[in-house]
Amino acid sequence: MTAWLRTIFLCLALVFSTNAMAEQMNKDTLAGYIMPPFSLGEKLNDNGVWSLLNSGGAEAGYVFETEPLAPLPGFSGAAINVLVLLDLEGRFMDVRLIAHNEPIFVSGLGEAPFHKFFEQYRGLSISSSIVVGTPYGGGSEGSSLVYLDGVTKATASVRIAHESVMAATLAVAREKMQGIATTPPAYPNPDYGEDLTWADLVDQGIAKRKTVTNAEIDAAFAGTLWADDDPVAQDDPDGAYLDLWIVDVGPRSIARAALSPGTFAELQDFLTISTDDEPLLLIEAGRHGLVSDSFVRNTSPNWISAEQDGLPVALRDADLFVELADDVPQGIAMILRTDRRLGFDPARPWQLGVQAVREHGIFQPEAGSVTITVDHTTDERFFIRPGVVKPVPPWLEALRNRQNDVVVLCVFLVGLTALLWARMNWLAGLAGFTPVRLAILAFVLGFVGWWGQGQLSIVTVLGTIRTIYEGGSFAFLIYDPFSLILWAVTIIGFVLWGRGLFCGWLCPFGAMQEFMHHLGTRLRLPQIEPSDRWDLRLKRIKYVVLAGLIATVFIAPDHIDTAAEIEPFKTAITVFFVRDWYYVLYASFWLGLSMVLFKGFCRYLCPLGAFMALGGLLRGRDWIARRAECGSPCQLCKVRCKYGAIEKTGKIAYDECFQCLDCVTIHDDPKQCVPLIVAAKRNERQVAAE
Structure with a gap:
């Protein structure tokens, strides 16, 4: 890359140095x-x-x-x-x-x-x-x-x-909301069994009792407008205003001890349907009762409430007719239900609230209330607490969802890399090299591109730059393991071959252009071949485009996606040309142009190709063999190179080389390589002379 382009990138990195805030x-x-x-x-x-x-x-x-709380970059x-x-x-x-x-x-x-x-x-x-x-x-x-x-x-x-x-x-x-559980709550263990009686429930605190006398409720209203509005309480101060039992009948052993056989069976049928509900049995033998006269079954009770960890617990009538076991204190009984999915954990302490209501006045009475609270918990042994069921890490979940595709991709990439590394010259020398190459490109287009959605894009590069600039997380890269593997192999390819591995073998849109070129030659369309001067000028455009896109990251980050549409990849590969007509027309233009100008987009405009060319600076070796005669006097490889990646001196310009292997084929073919042909004729004359 020229010095002035390096200067552009350096200036862009230095000028914009402030993080953008949401x-x-x-x-x-x-x-x-x-x-x-x-x-x-x-x-x-x-x-x-x-x-x-x-x-x-x-x-x-x-x-x-x-965004202000969790600004994960897309x-x-x-x-x-x-x-x-x-x-x-x-x-x-x-x-x-x-x-x-x-x-x-x-x-x-x-x-x-x-x-x-x-x-x-x-x-x-x-x-x-x-x-x-x-x-x-x-x-x-x-x-x-x-x-x-x-x-x-x-x-x-x-x-x-x-x-x-x-x-x-x-x-x-x-x-x-400190009380909201962020993991699934405990639920009754269906396999746990224990013979219990009502006396056992009481002795172990499983059945919790709360009593309030008339005198105590009078004291709760003392000093208020409603202090003298309950004559029954004043006449019988020692009488029971509230005599309440609370039992969690979700566990079967507890339900069997508290309920009659018929109600127990009906409750189990109910729980078979409502698998996430926790049933709570209330028995009230005082004069307060459990619900008002306006209560409607299967709705939330208007006098009963609950909370856990300071947050409300939604209660609703289970609409079950309740008969109690013989040794259970008799009274008004009802079963309420609450949904464990909303955070209620029956194995942790919770609090029941009973509202005592009084009215003052006759024609338009004013209502006042106090709340009687009861703490309750049920022993952990009756429940299963799923060992914190956490979703697997996002990268692993994504990998599992695409495991078959990833396996096929890895096998293909290992095979292709090994072939190009160890048997490249053998591959280039095959009589059927072109059909083999086209078959590989067809797999890349069909499986890697259309099926696997593995078309690498400059969008990922720009997103990475923006993440560095804003100090964000690179976690977004792991959400697409298929593309991430392609990026990893491409970067490894930088060291081994420069840009050639991706641009020549792994780019689905590049493969599509190459097929269009072969179609154009079959149709014998006239080919456009820019002069060396114009070829060099046109190749610089992609670096300017890349610089412009990088500038957009800092100047107008919200328009990155629009600017990146200079790539037709999304239209041709990602959405199969199902887009607005102007996007389809743009992608079709480049594919049509490839019929007469060999891979014009790749060579002259592709910003990803420009980035790949920069990555090629990591290349560790000159992997295409050259002879002393290459360039002078022989120019055959240069003339045949459709990418213009061979200089007049015979030197390979690796930042423009797409690893098509045409020059390798010529170099190793004694029927095509001019120096080999000349050497062979010289040997023939020497043999004839002898």
Whole structure:
């Protein structure tokens, strides 16, 4: 590369040296994303976390953007910004895409699939282990993992988006919602059995009792407007206002000790259907009761509440008719249920709240209440606590989802690299070398490109530069193991051959252009062959394009994806030409031009090719053999080189060499190589003279 180009890159790296910060949405803009009956409350911290208010003005959850909390870079180098609405129980109310620069969605697949991906979060709890992909091994039965469907051809991008959502959400949960469990809770062990009686439940604290006398409830209302509004309590101060038993009947051994055989069987049938519900038995023998006259079955009880770790636990009537075991204290009994997926852990302490309500006045009475609390927990031995079921690392999940493709790719790459390293001259000397090469390129186009979506792109290079510039994470590279392996082999190829391994053998769009060239020659189309001067001038364009794209990273990073459309790879390889007409026309132009100008895009405009040429500076050897006669007087290899990669002196310009092996074929062929032909005739004359 010329000195002036090196200077351009150095200046670009030095001029732009400030990190760009993510700009958070202001309150008015953010409020526009909140749908009634909810509204945006006050800002809670400097990381863009806001309170979410319900129609009554009470806090209902949290609103936040993911970029300030988890700025994981995507493939453009920019973070994917998502708006999350999370309720107080740790459940996603809404997840909505705000901004991104992922090239595959900007102008490839369109943004609709990306928006649809985020709709899958609604209703899910952060207590679940949520992953992107399909169950490993072919099924999800019994698994605590929740699988989100990815987007075909964009799995890496949606994995990055998912990691951003979960990282930001868990950060909010740790700071604002300490009670929300971030791992699956314990659940009753179906295989555990123990013979228990009601007396055992009481002695071991499994059945918890709470009693409140009329005098105690009067004392709770003392000094309030409602102090004298319960004449029954005043007439019978020692009477039982509340006599409440609490039992978690999720474990079968406990349920069998507390319930009649018929109710036990009905409960088991219920739990067979509602596998995530934890049933809680309440028995009340005082005059308070459990529900008001307005209570509707199968709804949340209006006098009963619960919380765990300071956060509310949603309770709902199980709508079961309850008969108790013979030795159980009799009273009003009901079974409430709560969903363990919302974070309730039955093996950890929780608190039941019973609301005592009084009314003052006759025509428009004013209601007042106090809450009676009861602490409860059930012994761990009745439950299974899944050993923290964590999703496997993103790179491993991505690798598993593409394991078959990766195996085939690795076998191919090992074979191709070994062939070019150890048997290159043998390969070039085959009588059927051209068909063999075209077969390899057909595999690259079909499997690596169209099937495997392994077309390397300048977008990855620009994303890496942006990550370095902004001090971000390179984790985005591991979300696409197929392409990462190609990059690794390509970089190794820099040392062994320069740019030739990728540009000549592994680029699907390059392979497509080569096929178009062979089609053009079959059709006997006239070929365009620029002069040496123009060939040199045109080759400099790709370096200018590369410099411009790198400048865009620093000057206008939000337009990287648009600028990178100078590559037709996405149109021709990623989306199979299913795009807007102007993209298709642009890609078709270069393919059509290849019929008369050999791989014109690769040679003159490709910014990735320019980067590969720079990477070729790492080349450790001159791997194409030359003779003293090469260049002077013999110019055959130079004339035959379609890439213009051989100078008049016979020297190989490795930064422009695509490793087509045509010159190797000529060099080793005694019927083509002029020095060998001359030497052979000289030997013939000497033999004849003797």
